[in-house]
Amino acid sequence: MSGIDSKGHSMKRVGGEETRQAGSLSVDSWLVAAGRDRQAGAPLNVPMMPASNFVLGTRRVYARNEGVPGWEALEEVLGGLEGGEAVSFASGMAAIAAIFDQIPANALVALPADCYQGVLSLAEAGRSRRGWRIERIAVTDTIGWVRACDVADLIWLESPSNPLLEVADLDTICAAPRKAGAILGVDNTFATPLNQRPLELGADVSVHSATKFIGGHSDLLCGVVIARDASLCADLRRTRVLAGATPGALEAFLATRGVRTLALRLERAQRSAEELAERLDRHAGVSCVRYPGLRSHPTHAAARRQLKGYGTVISFDVKGVATDADGVCRRLKLIQHATSLGAVESTIERRALHHGQEHLPETLLRLSVGIEAVEDLWMDLEQALRAG
Numbered sequence: 001m002s003g004i005d006s007k008g009h010s011m012k013r014v015g016g017e018e019t020r021q022a023g024s025l026s027v028d029s030w031l032v033a034a035g036r037d038r039q040a041g042a043p044l045n046v047p048m049m050p051a052s053n054f055v056l057g058t059r060r061v062y063a064r065n066e067g068v069p070g071w072e073a074l075e076e077v078l079g080g081l082e083g084g085e086a087v088s089f090a091s092g093m094a095a096i097a098a099i100f101d102q103i104p105a106n107a108l109v110a111l112p113a114d115c116y117q118g119v120l121s122l123a124e125a126g127r128s129r130r131g132w133r134i135e136r137i138a139v140t141d142t143i144g145w146v147r148a149c150d151v152a153d154l155i156w157l158e159s160p161s162n163p164l165l166e167v168a169d170l171d172t173i174c175a176a177p178r179k180a181g182a183i184l185g186v187d188n189t190f191a192t193p194l195n196q197r198p199l200e201l202g203a204d205v206s207v208h209s210a211t212k213f214i215g216g217h218s219d220l221l222c223g224v225v226i227a228r229d230a231s232l233c234a235d236l237r238r239t240r241v242l243a244g245a246t247p248g249a250l251e252a253f254l255a256t257r258g259v260r261t262l263a264l265r266l267e268r269a270q271r272s273a274e275e276l277a278e279r280l281d282r283h284a285g286v287s288c289v290r291y292p293g294l295r296s297h298p299t300h301a302a303a304r305r306q307l308k309g310y311g312t313v314i315s316f317d318v319k320g321v322a323t324d325a326d327g328v329c330r331r332l333k334l335i336q337h338a339t340s341l342g343a344v345e346s347t348i349e350r351r352a353l354h355h356g357q358e359h360l361p362e363t364l365l366r367l368s369v370g371i372e373a374v375e376d377l378w379m380d381l382e383q384a385l386r387a388g
């Protein structure tokens with residue numbers, strides 16, 4: 001039993017003096033106020049505009065190229081959140097693929113050992129088609145990452161990682177000298193823009209699967225890259241046009257609506273996650289709880305230093321064998337047995353069932369805590385663990 005090293009509900013700090021947006025609004029206000037048309041008579045929200053083409057004579061010609069108005073609203077909100085320019089995509093993978101598309105043939109690509117499977121597959125395609133060399137580095141191997149910065153063409157970090165929730169020492173790694181022309185990217189999906197701002201630490205790009213926390217309701221696919229370098233943003237936009245990796249009008253609309261409540265959703269879900277992580281840690285049917293806020297977590301110190309909050313995802317091992325863990329998933333009533341994370345509803349799954357995740361403990365469950373009442377979530381977990 002190790003206990004949560006509480007941040008005293010960090011959203012106060014995020015919204016407080018330390019993080020200011022363009023126009024000097026706090027993050028919480030920026031989420032609500034940005035990306036709106038304030039002219040008299042304008043609708044408060046940029047309306048969804050399903051359109052492929054426009055009457056010629058204006059800036060907009062064809063939606064795959066210049067987009068629909070909803071993109072701009074979403075990009076304004078997300079860019080301002082992390083202090084860069086946002087380029088939105090059809091999914092998180094489309095966003096990541098656009099970055100990987102900038103990497104030349106025969107490049108050296110550094111990836112985390114605990115890496116999102118889609119990204120690993122993308123890099124492996126680069127190995128067979130473009131002669132990339134791939135180096136896998138443990139999330140916690142700061143010296144290995146610093147060394148990679150010196151020689152690699154793409155340095156790709158995911159922090160906190162999936163599903164072990166290890167936090168990389170981004171302060172050190174992002175500040176390390178990089179090979180000329182290299183791109184250092186951070187997949188910021190698990191942290192959210194409210195808990196971590198990689199561009200401020202020195203990353204070139206920050207990426208989100210907006211399918212997760214930004215959308216927040218399990219009803220869309222969307223992705224975003226945020227960068228400071230204008231020519232890199234132009235290259236990413238060009239790739240988006242050529243690949244046709246554009247977000248749909250409905251998705252951009254829903255993602256913008258979803259992100260308005262991100263601060264509230266995260267505050268609630270994060271508070272519940274801290275509570276549930278502590279209780280799971282004391283539960284006799286659970287053998288190991290991985291949550292960056294627990295003092296026992298291997299990268300708790302980095303999490304404490306770097307993240308404004310510890311997030312809403314908890315990974316824990318059920319005592320017994322795989323079928324015991326499957327039984328827990330089956331018996332849960334409120335918590336949905338489903339993949340993905342970052343939504344209003346809590347979801348849980350056994351990660352070793354996924355292709356490429358066979359190295360994980362077979363009883364590891366990844367729980368994404370939603371915004372339901374914490375006591376209801378705990379009752380559900382208790383009954384599912386007890387019946388085992």
Ligand SMILES: *Cc1c(COP(=O)(O)O)cnc(C)c1O
Nearest residue numbers: 091092093116187189209211222
């Ligand atoms: C889901 C996810 C992705 C991929 O995003 P999609 O929107 O599903 O394409 C990439 N990275 C992380 C960390 C994710 O959780």
